[in-house]
Amino acid sequence: MKIAVCIKQVPTREWQPRLNDQKTWIREADISYEMNEPDAYALEEALRLRERHGGEVVVCSAGPARVQTVIREALARGADRAIHVEHDSLGAADAFVIAEALAAAMKDEAFDLVLTGLQSDDQGHGQTGVILAERLGIPSSTIIMDVRIEGSSMRVKRELEGGWFQWLAMPLPALLTIQSGINQLRYATLKGIMAAKKKEIKKASLPDGLQPSQQVVGLAVPTRSKQTQMITGSPADAAKELVRRLRDEARAL
Numbered sequence: 001m002k003i004a005v006c007i008k009q010v011p012t013r014e015w016q017p018r019l020n021d022q023k024t025w026i027r028e029a030d031i032s033y034e035m036n037e038p039d040a041y042a043l044e045e046a047l048r049l050r051e052r053h054g055g056e057v058v059v060c061s062a063g064p065a066r067v068q069t070v071i072r073e074a075l076a077r078g079a080d081r082a083i084h085v086e087h088d089s090l091g092a093a094d095a096f097v098i099a100e101a102l103a104a105a106m107k108d109e110a111f112d113l114v115l116t117g118l119q120s121d122d123q124g125h126g127q128t129g130v131i132l133a134e135r136l137g138i139p140s141s142t143i144i145m146d147v148r149i150e151g152s153s154m155r156v157k158r159e160l161e162g163g164w165f166q167w168l169a170m171p172l173p174a175l176l177t178i179q180s181g182i183n184q185l186r187y188a189t190l191k192g193i194m195a196a197k198k199k200e201i202k203k204a205s206l207p208d209g210l211q212p213s214q215q216v217v218g219l220a221v222p223t224r225s226k227q228t229q230m231i232t233g234s235p236a237d238a239a240k241e242l243v244r245r246l247r248d249e250a251r252a253l
Contacts, residue, residue, distance in 0.1 A: 001055035038117025076188035103135035
């Protein structure tokens with residue numbers, strides 16, 4: 001089985017966002033990066049499927065040269081090789097552009113299964129996977145919590161609202177967006193890190209004429225505000241007033 005896993009490099013969750021001078025994106029010069037967490041779960045699921053059914057796992061990513069850091073991490077965890085669509089404009093590109101860039105690089109590989117994370121930790125649109133499936137011409141399903149391959153088809157478990165789940169039967173090839181928590185993540189071993197240095201990272205170019213479908217007009221960091229109100233009077237009166245405010249104003253009771 002030939003499995004592709006699409007991964008993205010995102011700012012670390014501990015980093016406090018700082019906007020650029022134009023207020024259109026974050027200031028990238030002082031950011032530390034990591035692998036997008038939902039994509040890490042997609043990678044782990046691909047590795048487990050390979051262990052059960054054989055084949056290879058190919059990591060695919062689109063972004064600037066710095067993305068090779070998370071590509072090497074994925075190779076160290078066990079992926080067999082990688083495809084990197086390298087271009088500086090892809091660091092802050094929208095889901096349409098990323099999907100188009102990945103589809104052009106992946107179309108000749110004839111993958112049996114394509115896995116992506118449900119959404120990215122930075123932009124969080126949750127659209128790259130489904131758009132990529134359309135560009136590859138294969139069926140897709142989202143919010144997947146279990147994958148069971150059965151010959152030339154598979155059964156997948158989708159997470160719904162209110163604690164409900166749904167089982168679907170799908171043909172292969174197909175694309176799935178993986179929910180975080182589907183499995184227990186593994187980490188790179190020293191042996192895996194050394195082996196990753198020798199694994200292939202194929203460079204792919206950005207398709208000609210590919211233009212952004214959307215533009216960020218402006219960003220703003222959320223502001224924090226608090227207001228302290230003093231309740232005066234006797235202890236009994238203050239307690240009654242506090243209960244009233246919690247019930248009628250704060251809606252906490």
